[in-house]
Amino acid sequence: MGCGTCFGCCAPHAITMTYSISNRTYIPFIDEKKCIECGICLKVCPGLQMDNTLSTDEMRNTGIVKSIIGKVKKCYIGYSSDASICFNASSGGIVPALASFMLDTKAVDGVVAAEMDPLSPFDAKPIICKSRDDILKTTGSKYCPVATNSVMGDNQIPGLNSLLWIGLPCHIQGLCKARKYSPLKKTRSILSLGxxxxxxRGQEATKWIVKSRKHPIGTVKNVRYRGGGWPGKMKVEFKDNPAPLELPYSEYVDSYFESWQPWRCSLCLDRTSQMADISLGDAWLPEFKNDRNGISLIVTRTDAGEATIQKAAQAGAISIVEKDFDTIINAQKGLMRDCTSIIVPTLLLSRKLKRPVPDFKYDDSDSTPVNTVRIMRRFFMMAITRQMTQSRTLFFILHGVKFVARKAMLKK
Ligand SMILES: Cc1cc2nc3c(=O)[nH]c(=O)nc-3n(C[C@H](O)[C@H](O)[C@H](O)COP(=O)(O)OP(=O)(O)OC[C@H]3O[C@@H](n4cnc5c(N)ncnc54)[C@H](O)[C@@H]3O)c2cc1C
Structure with missing residues (x-):
C-alpha cells in the first residue's frame, strides 16, 4: 500500500521504502542481512488485512453501503472559523482547524500529517507538527502516495505523550495494528483523523499533467492539489517562470489521472477510515454546489472523537451543524457507487482468478452480479490510458484512430 507502517515498526531498520513506477506507490525493500525474521512487518500490514467496525451480523442486517461506512456516532457538516485555513484547505479546513486547536490547547504534544517535500516537488512526506505554522504547511489533499506511517519509528515519537494522527484509511488501519509493536507503545493517547x-495516484499522474501542458518536469518547484477556495485548484509553481500553472479540480481529475491509481487502492473497501476517531471528507451535496468556501463532512465514531468536535465547536475554532446518517450517503454517492459497482466485483473476480486480495469483512449479498467483461474492460482501458501518458507516439496514434473512427461513425 505504501503506507510506511512496516518501515516504522521494523526494529532492526531492515526496510527501506522506495517509490516504484510499476506499483504506482512506495514499496518496501527488505535488507535480508539486517532482517531478524520477527514477522512484525506482516502483522502490521494493512495491505494484507483491514478491520471493519461492524460485526458480520450487523453487516448482514444493514447491507453493503452501511458496511462501507462502518460505525457512526454522529454526522455533521462544518468548516473552520479561520477564513485563511478554510481558503487554503481542501474542503472547509476542519482537519487543520482541529489540529491547530488541539496543539494550542495542549490536548496533544504533536500532530502527524503530510506535506509536499520542498526538496522533491512530486513527493509528499510525513511531518510531526508542533505549532500552528507547521500545520499551515500541511493543508490540502496530496493525491500522490505518502508513507505517513514511516514516521512511527522517528526518534521524536517516544518523547511525545499524546498525538493527533492524520491519514488515509490505510494509515489509520496501520496505526491501529502497529500501536503495540512500534515505538508508539510508549505514547499515552492517540486521536486519529481519517x-x-x-x-x-502515482506521481506519474501529476508529471503527465505538467508534461501535457508543455512544461518540462525539471522546472517544477512546487505542487499543490487543492486549496484556493472550493473545490479548489491544482497549482504548479516553476523555478524559471513566475506564472504558475493553475487547473480547476474538475479539469485535472480525468481518466489519465485516474489511470495511475495503485492496484491495491483499486481493491480497497475501507474508503471512509472506519477505524478513525473522526472521519472527514468533502460535503459533495447539491445545496453546496455553488459554495466557494468549502464545507467538510464530519463523521464521529468514538467518544473521544465526539468530545473533540464538541470542544472545538464550543471554543469557536469550527462551526458545525448536525446532520442525519443519510447525509453521508448523499454526500458520497460517487464513493459508494465505486465500492458497489467496481470494487466489490473486482474483489470477487480477483478471488475467482486466485489473485491475492486483502482480507476485509464485507457483505456482498446485495452487490450486482459480477460483470466480468465490464471490470476487465475497465482495467484494460486504464492500462492503455496509463501507457498513453508515457508515450507520445501511442497517445497520437490512439487519438488519431479515435478521431477517424468518430468521423466514420458520423458519416454513417
Ligand atoms: C488521496 C486522497 C483521496 C481522497 N478522496 C476523497 C473522496 O473520494 N471523497 C471525499 O469526500 N474526500 C476525499 N479526500 C479527502 C478530502 O480531499 C479532504 O482532504 C478532506 O475533506 C479534509 O479536508 P480539510 O479541508 O478538512 O483538510 P485539508 O486541508 O485537506 O487537510 C488534509 C490533511 O490530510 C493530510 N493529508 C493530505 N493528503 C494526504 C495523504 N495523501 N496521505 C496522508 N495524509 C494526507 C494533510 O497533511 C492535512 O493534514 C481524499 C483525500 C486524499 C488525500
Whole structure:
C-alpha cells in the first residue's frame, strides 16, 4: 500500500521504502542481512488485512453501503472559523482547524500529517507538527502516495505523550495494528483523523499533467492539489517562470489521472477510515454546489472523537451543524457507487482468478452480479490510458484512430 507502517515498526531498520513506477506507490525493500525474521512487518500490514467496525451480523442486517461506512456516532457538516485555513484547505479546513486547536490547547504534544517535500516537488512526506505554522504547511489533499506511517519509528515519537494522527484509511488501519509493536507503545493517547479516500495516484499522474501542458518536469518547484477556495485548484509553481500553472479540480481529475491509481487502492473497501476517531471528507451535496468556501463532512465514531468536535465547536475554532446518517450517503454517492459497482466485483473476480486480495469483512449479498467483461474492460482501458501518458507516439496514434473512427461513425 505504501503506507510506511512496516518501515516504522521494523526494529532492526531492515526496510527501506522506495517509490516504484510499476506499483504506482512506495514499496518496501527488505535488507535480508539486517532482517531478524520477527514477522512484525506482516502483522502490521494493512495491505494484507483491514478491520471493519461492524460485526458480520450487523453487516448482514444493514447491507453493503452501511458496511462501507462502518460505525457512526454522529454526522455533521462544518468548516473552520479561520477564513485563511478554510481558503487554503481542501474542503472547509476542519482537519487543520482541529489540529491547530488541539496543539494550542495542549490536548496533544504533536500532530502527524503530510506535506509536499520542498526538496522533491512530486513527493509528499510525513511531518510531526508542533505549532500552528507547521500545520499551515500541511493543508490540502496530496493525491500522490505518502508513507505517513514511516514516521512511527522517528526518534521524536517516544518523547511525545499524546498525538493527533492524520491519514488515509490505510494509515489509520496501520496505526491501529502497529500501536503495540512500534515505538508508539510508549505514547499515552492517540486521536486519529481519517480522510475519506477514493485512492491516491502515482506521481506519474501529476508529471503527465505538467508534461501535457508543455512544461518540462525539471522546472517544477512546487505542487499543490487543492486549496484556493472550493473545490479548489491544482497549482504548479516553476523555478524559471513566475506564472504558475493553475487547473480547476474538475479539469485535472480525468481518466489519465485516474489511470495511475495503485492496484491495491483499486481493491480497497475501507474508503471512509472506519477505524478513525473522526472521519472527514468533502460535503459533495447539491445545496453546496455553488459554495466557494468549502464545507467538510464530519463523521464521529468514538467518544473521544465526539468530545473533540464538541470542544472545538464550543471554543469557536469550527462551526458545525448536525446532520442525519443519510447525509453521508448523499454526500458520497460517487464513493459508494465505486465500492458497489467496481470494487466489490473486482474483489470477487480477483478471488475467482486466485489473485491475492486483502482480507476485509464485507457483505456482498446485495452487490450486482459480477460483470466480468465490464471490470476487465475497465482495467484494460486504464492500462492503455496509463501507457498513453508515457508515450507520445501511442497517445497520437490512439487519438488519431479515435478521431477517424468518430468521423466514420458520423458519416454513417
Ligand atoms: C488521496 C486522497 C483521496 C481522497 N478522496 C476523497 C473522496 O473520494 N471523497 C471525499 O469526500 N474526500 C476525499 N479526500 C479527502 C478530502 O480531499 C479532504 O482532504 C478532506 O475533506 C479534509 O479536508 P480539510 O479541508 O478538512 O483538510 P485539508 O486541508 O485537506 O487537510 C488534509 C490533511 O490530510 C493530510 N493529508 C493530505 N493528503 C494526504 C495523504 N495523501 N496521505 C496522508 N495524509 C494526507 C494533510 O497533511 C492535512 O493534514 C481524499 C483525500 C486524499 C488525500
Amino acid at each position: 480522510l475519506l479516500c477514493g485512492g491516491c
